[in-house]
Amino acid sequence: MTMTNLDQTVDPLLQEIVGPTPGQRLRGRVFGHMGLLIGVGVLGVLLFIAIFAPLLAPHDPYAQALMSRMKPPVFLGGTWEHPLGTDHLGRDYLSRLIYGARVSLMIGVIAATISGVIGTAMGVAAGYFGGRVDTVVTFLINVRLAMPVVLVALAVVAVMGGSLQVVIVVLGLLLWDRFAVVMRASTLQVRRRDYVTAARAIGASTPRIIWSEIMPNIANNLIVVVTLEMAHAILLEAVLSFLGLGVQPPTPSWGLMVSEGKNMMLFEPWLVMIPGAVLFVLVLAINLMGDGLRDVTAPEDRS
Amino acid sequence: MTDTPVLELRNVTKTYKIKQGLFGTPKPLTAVNDVTLKLNKGDVLGLVGESGCGKSTLAKVLLGLEAPTSGEVLVDGKALGGQDRLALARRIQPIFQDPYSSLNPRKRIQDIIALPLRVHGVGNEASREKAVREILDVVGLPARVLTNYPSQMSGGQRQRVAIARALVMKPEIVICDEPTSALDVSVQSQILNLLGDLRREFGLTYLFISHNLAVVEHLATEVAVMYLGRIVEKTTVANLFDAPRHPYSQALLKSVLTPDPSMDVPETHLGMAYPNPIDPPSGCYFHPRCPAATKLCETRAPRAVQDAKGLVECHLHDEDVAMTTA
Numbered sequence: 357m358t359m360t361n362l363d364q365t366v367d368p369l370l371q372e373i374v375g376p377t378p379g380q381r382l383r384g385r386v387f388g389h390m391g392l393l394i395g396v397g398v399l400g401v402l403l404f405i406a407i408f409a410p411l412l413a414p415h416d417p418y419a420q421a422l423m424s425r426m427k428p429p430v431f432l433g434g435t436w437e438h439p440l441g442t443d444h445l446g447r448d449y450l451s452r453l454i455y456g457a458r459v460s461l462m463i464g465v466i467a468a469t470i471s472g473v474i475g476t477a478m479g480v481a482a483g484y485f486g487g488r489v490d491t492v493v494t495f496l497i498n499v500r501l502a503m504p505v506v507l508v509a510l511a512v513v514a515v516m517g518g519s520l521q522v523v524i525v526v527l528g529l530l531l532w533d534r535f536a537v538v539m540r541a542s543t544l545q546v547r548r549r550d551y552v553t554a555a556r557a558i559g560a561s562t563p564r565i566i567w568s569e570i571m572p573n574i575a576n577n578l579i580v581v582v583t584l585e586m587a588h589a590i591l592l593e594a595v596l597s598f599l600g601l602g603v604q605p606p607t608p609s610w611g612l613m614v615s616e617g618k619n620m621m622l623f624e625p626w627l628v629m630i631p632g633a634v635l636f637v638l639v640l641a642i643n644l645m646g647d648g649l650r651d652v653t654a655p656e657d658r659s
Numbered sequence: 660m661t662d663t664p665v666l667e668l669r670n671v672t673k674t675y676k677i678k679q680g681l682f683g684t685p686k687p688l689t690a691v692n693d694v695t696l697k698l699n700k701g702d703v704l705g706l707v708g709e710s711g712c713g714k715s716t717l718a719k720v721l722l723g724l725e726a727p728t729s730g731e732v733l734v735d736g737k738a739l740g741g742q743d744r745l746a747l748a749r750r751i752q753p754i755f756q757d758p759y760s761s762l763n764p765r766k767r768i769q770d771i772i773a774l775p776l777r778v779h780g781v782g783n784e785a786s787r788e789k790a791v792r793e794i795l796d797v798v799g800l801p802a803r804v805l806t807n808y809p810s811q812m813s814g815g816q817r818q819r820v821a822i823a824r825a826l827v828m829k830p831e832i833v834i835c836d837e838p839t840s841a842l843d844v845s846v847q848s849q850i851l852n853l854l855g856d857l858r859r860e861f862g863l864t865y866l867f868i869s870h871n872l873a874v875v876e877h878l879a880t881e882v883a884v885m886y887l888g889r890i891v892e893k894t895t896v897a898n899l900f901d902a903p904r905h906p907y908s909q910a911l912l913k914s915v916l917t918p919d920p921s922m923d924v925p926e927t928h929l930g931m932a933y934p935n936p937i938d939p940p941s942g943c944y945f946h947p948r949c950p951a952a953t954k955l956c957e958t959r960a961p962r963a964v965q966d967a968k969g970l971v972e973c974h975l976h977d978e979d980v981a982m983t984t985a
Contacts, residue, residue: 375811378764550761554824557722558775559748572765 385652392648398641406457413451414439417608421446429626440630443616449627452608453634459609460590460638463524467589468582470528475535476578482536483543484566493536500533506595513601523602527589538581542574549573576653583646587639594635610635663736665864666698666721666751666832671730673716677937688937690716692888693730698832703858703865705879705896707872707911709933713888714868718834721866723747734832745779752825756837758817762809768795768820769805775828790827797860798823798853815846819853826857832864839874851878872915876900884908887936887944894969904971906949943974951975 376384386392405412415438422445428434429441429449440449482493509526516522546552547570555565594611596602598618603609605616610631617627671694676685690713698704706714719725721732723739732739734750752775755761762771769791776787792802798819809817818838825833835854839847855878857863869875875882876896883893884907892905903909934940940947946956953974961974 378808378810550755550757551763553724554753554755554761554821555774555778556724557748557751557753558778558824558828559745560774560778564778568766569763573763 382652386648389648389652391644392652395641395644395646395648398637399645402457402638402641403461405454406461409454409458413448413454415448415451417447417451417455418606419447426620426624426627428624429630432626441626443613443627444620449613449630452613453610453631455608456610456613456631457634457638459520459603459607460593460635463520463527463593464586464590464642466524467527467531468586470525471530471532471585471589472535472578472582474529475532475581476539478532479536479539479541480543480566480570480574483540484547484562484570486544490540493540497533497536497540500530503530505530505592509592509596510599510601513596518596518601518604520603520607523593523596527592531585531589531592534585535578535581538577539574542577543570546570546573576649579653580646580650583642583649587642587646590635590642591639664697664733665700665735666696666866667733667736668694668696668721669731669733670695671717671720671727671732673713673720673725674728686937689888689939690936691720691727694885694888694890696883696890696893698864698866700831700864701858701862702881703867703879705875705882706866706868706885707870707875707882708885709870711933711936712885714885715836717885718753718836718866718868721832721834722751722753748775749779749828750830751832751834752828752830754818754821754825754833754835754838757841758814758821759809759841761821762817764809766808767805768807768809768812771809771820772823772827775824779828781828791823794823794827797826797857813846814842815849818842818846818850822850822853822857826861826863829861830863832866834866834868836868837870838867840869840871847874854878872900872911884911887934887939889944889972890963890970891945891973892969892971894971898968902968904968904976905945905973906951906975907945910948910950945973 421442424438424442425444425446427438427442427446430436430439432441434441438448438450440453443449443452478493478496482490508530509523512526513522516526552565552569555569560569593602593609594614597609597611598615600615603612605612613631614628614635617624617631621628671691672689673691675688675690677688678685692713694717696704706717708714716725720727723744734747739747769788772791772794773787776782776790781787782790791805795802795805800816800819800823804812804816804820809820812820822838838854839850842850851874854865858865865878867875867879879896881893881895882899883890884899884905885891886907892899892903892908894904899908900912903912934944934947942958943949943952943956943961946952949956955974959974961972961977963970963972964977
């Protein structure tokens with residue numbers, strides 16, 4: 357591996373020992389970080405399940421069978437016909453879980469992307485330009501932080517009507533605060549470096565400086581916030597769906613499954629526990645990945 | 660040599676407004692105060708002074724990164740304000756103090772050095788690569804470092820990369836802001852010799868900012884001593900090091916440590932700390948620390964006296980003042 361790094365035309369005896377490139381060192385740290393590997397592994401499996409849901413699901417997640425309602429899962433005495441049992445309408449629980457992964461991941465990815473674009477643009481602008489821009493952005497962040505997310509989301513969904521699209525857009529427009537705060541602080545830190553001053557002295561345009569001098573140096577922080585906000589959005593979708601104002605039935609969503617199972621919770625606790633456990637595993641995996649990415653990329657700036 | 664200096668500063672002043680507390684009225688901080696300097700082609704002007712005396716602010720003004728509050732900067736006799744940033748960048752380039760901070764850690768060396776060429780749209784990809792290889796050779800780095808990242812290189816190598824980036828556009832003036840103070844002593848001399856060689860090879864003009872007097876003596880042709888934003892003495896290297904005239908220059912020269920361990924830490928008579936630039940002393944800015952201060956120094960600011968031996972701003976060397984007090 358290290359040989360590829362050296363100039364092959366030079367006599368081996370004259371070769372100077374060249375330190376690893378930042379990319380190589382990063383790879384070394386990634387494979388030495390257990391939490392990151394577990395997080396990425398679990399997330400990869402869930403992503404695979406979500407993408408290939410039609411091929412993996414044993415039944416149609418919408419097909420009702422009123423004759424076989426509330427069948428217990430296989431580990432509670434059920435049959436392999438429905439490995440995780442059926443719900444109160446006789447729909448196959450495993451198939452609904454598999455399709456539910458699509459909803460959760462889609463909400464996580466799209467909502468985090470929308471809020472990431474908004475928050476990063478605001479934060480970087482505030483950090484780079486300072487002065488009035490910074491004052492305005494800081495004010496907006498404070499306004500946003502003063503609003504309770506769940507309450508605002510509930511109100512908007514109550515007015516607009518609950519649907520997957522509305523939930524995604526509402527969450528995307530509400531979760532940009534951490535992006536803005538973190539990106540602003542990182543930009544403030546990076547813009548004082550001499551290489552930014554050097555780029556300005558060279559005559560580089562502001563977009564070029566932001567894009568090629570500042571962004572690569574704050575990207576690691578961005579990635580960490582993206583993962584945290586993905587987990588945040590997924591949990592909020594579950595909360596909204598549980599309250600009946602998120603994704604509407606019969607769409608299979610993990611939050612909705614918990615909500616639908618809560619009436620029978622005392623007698624058939626697995627109806628709540630299975631989607632709850634999967635939700636827990638997904639959020640844990642994303643958080644492990646975020647923490648791992650932070651650990652792995654943070655020392656890169658130091659020489 | 661032509662009559663027009665390549666770089667000229669006329670009464671340049673840079674004032675910042677410093678807010679004190681949430682509701683405090685902003686107070687002016689004069690970082691650069693009425694500085695007039697001239698650099699002829701091929702000159703090396705050493706600019707020395709304590710930390711916080713305005714050296715780096717002056718460098719920023721020269722690079723066009725900060726607009727002077729008043730006064731003008733002229734490049735080849737033309738006012739800097741009238742030139743666009745790209746034209747200015749072709750003529751004046753900086754070399755920074757800390758090569759660990761002046762190179763983007765996420766970029767390869769070839770991209771760092773080629774950035775000025777890309778920004779100015781010089782040539783195509785192939786000619787740019789050729790130019791980068793040439794300048795790398797000039798600063799004494801092997802071509803194999805092209806694909807390295809800054810973190811794979813030593814401080815001296817990084818500073819060579821920074822020099823290559825500054826010179827790749829063939830500027831006329833290079834502002835060196837303490838280019839050696841972050842480096843090991845063994846590497847400092849290499850970089851200084853390189854800067855000296857490059858000046859002869861490309862006919863460069865340097866403004867060399869430093870608080871290391873030995874470095875200035877080695878490289879500069881002229882020296883300007885700065886105190887609290889003002890140039891208090893400007894003369895040739897020989898004059899300053901043989902017979903400094905301003906009491907502050909004398910103290911600076913005394914402060915140089917000798918390698919002889921039997922000698923004590925030098926007594927500079929500077930005593931008290933550097934004054935607060937937001938609230939500068941009355942009269943001569945230097946009088947509270949000056950061993951030769953008189954009553955007059957507390958009330959009246961000295962004027963700049965220009966004579967055969969250079970410029971000095973001190974009542975002691977002002978003949979008119981000397982006569983009235985006598």
